[in-house]
Amino acid sequence: ENNGQGLLLTVLAHKCPGWQAMSSLYVPPPKCLEKRFVAPQRHMFGPGPSNVPPRILAAGAEPVIGHMHPEMFEIMSDIRSGIQYAFQTRNKVTLAVSGTGHAAMECAIFNAVEPGEDVLMAVNGIWGERAAEIAERIGARVNTIRTPAGSCFTNEDINQALARHKPCVVLFTHGESSTGVLHPLDGIGDICHRHNCLFVVDCVASMGGAPLYMDTQGIDILYTGSQKVLNAPPGTAPISFSERAWQKVFNRKTKPVSFFLDMSSHNIPSLAVLAEQGLENSWCRHQEVAEYFHEGLENMGLRLFVKDKNVRLPTVTTIVAPPGYDWKEITSYIMKNHKLEISGGLGPSVGQVLRVGLMGCNSSKASVDMVLEALKDALKHCHKSRV
Amino acid sequence: ENNGQGLLLTVLAHKCPGWQAMSSLYVPPPKCLEKRFVAPQRHMFGPGPSNVPPRILAAGAEPVIGHMHPEMFEIMSDIRSGIQYAFQTRNKVTLAVSGTGHAAMECAIFNAVEPGEDVLMAVNGIWGERAAEIAERIGARVNTIRTPAGSCFTNEDINQALARHKPCVVLFTHGESSTGVLHPLDGIGDICHRHNCLFVVDCVASMGGAPLYMDTQGIDILYTGSQKVLNAPPGTAPISFSERAWQKVFNRKTKPVSFFLDMSSHNIPSLAVLAEQGLENSWCRHQEVAEYFHEGLENMGLRLFVKDKNVRLPTVTTIVAPPGYDWKEITSYIMKNHKLEISGGLGPSVGQVLRVGLMGCNSSKASVDMVLEALKDALKHCHKSRV
Numbered sequence: 001e002n003n004g005q006g007l008l009l010t011v012l013a014h015k016c017p018g019w020q021a022m023s024s025l026y027v028p029p030p031k032c033l034e035k036r037f038v039a040p041q042r043h044m045f046g047p048g049p050s051n052v053p054p055r056i057l058a059a060g061a062e063p064v065i066g067h068m069h070p071e072m073f074e075i076m077s078d079i080r081s082g083i084q085y086a087f088q089t090r091n092k093v094t095l096a097v098s099g100t101g102h103a104a105m106e107c108a109i110f111n112a113v114e115p116g117e118d119v120l121m122a123v124n125g126i127w128g129e130r131a132a133e134i135a136e137r138i139g140a141r142v143n144t145i146r147t148p149a150g151s152c153f154t155n156e157d158i159n160q161a162l163a164r165h166k167p168c169v170v171l172f173t174h175g176e177s178s179t180g181v182l183h184p185l186d187g188i189g190d191i192c193h194r195h196n197c198l199f200v201v202d203c204v205a206s207m208g209g210a211p212l213y214m215d216t217q218g219i220d221i222l223y224t225g226s227q228k229v230l231n232a233p234p235g236t237a238p239i240s241f242s243e244r245a246w247q248k249v250f251n252r253k254t255k256p257v258s259f260f261l262d263m264s265s266h267n268i269p270s271l272a273v274l275a276e277q278g279l280e281n282s283w284c285r286h287q288e289v290a291e292y293f294h295e296g297l298e299n300m301g302l303r304l305f306v307k308d309k310n311v312r313l314p315t316v317t318t319i320v321a322p323p324g325y326d327w328k329e330i331t332s333y334i335m336k337n338h339k340l341e342i343s344g345g346l347g348p349s350v351g352q353v354l355r356v357g358l359m360g361c362n363s364s365k366a367s368v369d370m371v372l373e374a375l376k377d378a379l380k381h382c383h384k385s386r387v
Numbered sequence: 388e389n390n391g392q393g394l395l396l397t398v399l400a401h402k403c404p405g406w407q408a409m410s411s412l413y414v415p416p417p418k419c420l421e422k423r424f425v426a427p428q429r430h431m432f433g434p435g436p437s438n439v440p441p442r443i444l445a446a447g448a449e450p451v452i453g454h455m456h457p458e459m460f461e462i463m464s465d466i467r468s469g470i471q472y473a474f475q476t477r478n479k480v481t482l483a484v485s486g487t488g489h490a491a492m493e494c495a496i497f498n499a500v501e502p503g504e505d506v507l508m509a510v511n512g513i514w515g516e517r518a519a520e521i522a523e524r525i526g527a528r529v530n531t532i533r534t535p536a537g538s539c540f541t542n543e544d545i546n547q548a549l550a551r552h553k554p555c556v557v558l559f560t561h562g563e564s565s566t567g568v569l570h571p572l573d574g575i576g577d578i579c580h581r582h583n584c585l586f587v588v589d590c591v592a593s594m595g596g597a598p599l600y601m602d603t604q605g606i607d608i609l610y611t612g613s614q615k616v617l618n619a620p621p622g623t624a625p626i627s628f629s630e631r632a633w634q635k636v637f638n639r640k641t642k643p644v645s646f647f648l649d650m651s652s653h654n655i656p657s658l659a660v661l662a663e664q665g666l667e668n669s670w671c672r673h674q675e676v677a678e679y680f681h682e683g684l685e686n687m688g689l690r691l692f693v694k695d696k697n698v699r700l701p702t703v704t705t706i707v708a709p710p711g712y713d714w715k716e717i718t719s720y721i722m723k724n725h726k727l728e729i730s731g732g733l734g735p736s737v738g739q740v741l742r743v744g745l746m747g748c749n750s751s752k753a754s755v756d757m758v759l760e761a762l763k764d765a766l767k768h769c770h771k772s773r774v
Binding site for chain 1: 416
């Protein structure tokens with residue numbers, strides 16, 4: 001019988017006749033993989049990912065079963081129920097895409113839009129820009145409306161833009177994490193439908209942390225990510241299509257550019273925690289904690305980037321970068337000394353703000369106290385120029 | 388101070404003026420999420436996903452850290468080293484895409500191919516068909532060569548097809564899991580490069596289970612999945628680009644259709660186990676176990692679908708469906724009575740074969756004995772018509 005090495009030589013000679021000549025090209029097992037990686041415990045108070053609590057981590061350590069096993073149909077159905085609850089919708093086409101928030105954004109746009117069609121992207125931060133770029137890549141005619149970072153559109157702005165551009169799809173970002181704005185959604189669905197247009201909403205940074213009623217608000221496609229208020233690892237993205245949206249997808253003339261995202265891929269998030277807590281309780285807690293946080297910041301003499309209280313995103317707070325300081329020194333100081341992540345700006349808010357995300361299990365007054373403490377400490381110890 | 392309910396009413400009235408009118412539309416928390424899901428323990432001997440061993444599950448239960456945290460650069464670098472080893476390459480552009488094997492296939496094609504360019508897809512099973520469909524969706528001119536299910540192309544076939552179609556990209560499936568064929572790769576790289584064409588290889592079902600030397604075999608783009616021989620959950624897909632491939636990607640005239648897959652998304656698999664075991668030991672074990680399995684099947688009077696021993700895929704074995712039996716009854720019987728998954732055919736092998744995948748930790752003689760036992764039991768108890 002062959003011993004290991006003898007078999008090895010047999011296999012290599014058999015499968016790869018030229019293997020001996022290759023020895024100089026051989027890539028050895030990397031030493032760096034010999035150490036065991038232990039992830040550090042940190043307070044994940046940036047705009048995402050947020051902390052994953054033990055119960056959700058433990059669920060991820062359950063055995064893997066097959067995508068065609070009988071339990072999978074029940075799991076898929078449970079996931080659908082969980083997303084229907086979280087989105088407040090009764091849409092049948094409700095599922096989790098196996099991918100990140102970006103994959104969900106592409107899933108919405110790839111399926112709803114055909115090349116040459118007019119779309120309207122509402123840009124008040126980086127996510128509207130990103131949606132515009134994605135639609136452009138697939139050959140849509142992209143129109144945009146723009147408003148300064150930190151502000152919102154009025155329903156009258158929207159009505160006029162729809163009348164002018166006659167798009168078949170409009171996309172809004174509910175929680176614009178780059179600027180800290182929670183965009184009001186009431187009434188937009190009706191305006192879109194009067195203009196015979198689908199109303200698509202990105203709620204990656206807001207879902208579960210701020211009120212959202214997909215059906216009542218007339219949203220046609222709604223998607224989010226798993227690594228924000230849901231406190232799960234990134235990689236699954238809940239999405240839902242209204243009957244109206246589904247009719248458009250179903251009656252397309254061309255195939256979507258992606259096979260992977262062609263509404264045939266289904267996967268799994270964790271929604272039980274949200275269902276237990278109650279969606280409104282989650283919204284309330286996020287709002288209450290955000291107000292407590294904003295008050296604490298103002299008491300410290302810091303200013304909020306979003307001036308209108310009514311459109312402040314409760315999940316991600318944007319603080320005007322403290323004058324005289326280097327914002328990077330502040331975030332680094334806090335990471336190093338408090339094991340706590342907060343971040344700088346993104347897109348239109350780069351260099352102008354600090355961003356603090358308090359999502360899901362991180363949305364608590366204790367977390368706020370921790371952040372305020374860390375900020376006070378940083379402002380005391382970081383270098384300040386005269387202003 | 389606001390109590391919970393008081394605050395709830397305040398928040399709702401404030402954020403959603405119409406909330407009271409919505410009560411009839413309210414979607415309550417789903418009862419189905421109240422139970423705790425416990426995944427059953429099963430032998431995952433289908434063509435994937437394979438079993439995830441405790442050490443890899445435990446790694447998935449480590450805390451989540453941020454994509455911009457300092458450790459992440461080290462993790463990304465370790466992942467690159469692990470993939471370089473598993474692929475036997477020194478390519479700098481080596482990473483894991485955050486997505487499934489399908490996402491990796493789209494990543495390869497979306498980045499390497501521009502609309503209007505000629506590609507050649509080698510179709511000897513469902514994965515070649517899938518690659519052709521993906522290239523078609525992005526507007527490539529798709530040429531195919533075809534060979535009957537269970538067989539391979541000769542290098543002369545390939546040379547002629549390249550001379551005729553002059554493609555800029557050729558795609559082969561190393562491990563065609565739908566038919567159980569391991570396609571020989573030696574020499575194809577040189578042929579492709581003589582025809583000024585990139586050599587793309589799908590090794591989703593074979594990587595780690597059969598010899599593969601990316602650099603020596605002149606492969607320009609190579610990708611795999613995490614849920615096969617690597618025994619990790621699905622959702623991360625290793626991919627590598629040669630300098631030649633990268634030059635084509637870098638000098639594109641058009642942007643890839645997907646932003647998400649535009650070579651800017653990086654993520655994490657688990658490769659330490661493979662590095663510890665040694666790649667060749669893994670190949671050997673898979674080959675030895677496959678031969679032991681094939682012998683056992685033939686001793687039972689069963690026939691193998693792939694006649695040429697040299698091109699039998701060691702990770703997924705295709706068995707000619709036992710005459711007189713309903714293959715579905717066999718797979719169901721084994722799942723029910725042995726808690727063991729094996730599957731029927733896929734694509735060109737539907738209705739013709741049983742497929743057994745023994746990958747990574749499942750590639751052992753003990754697993755083979757388990758499968759043979761289950762098959763014997765099924766053939767004894769399932770209904771057999773006269774043939």
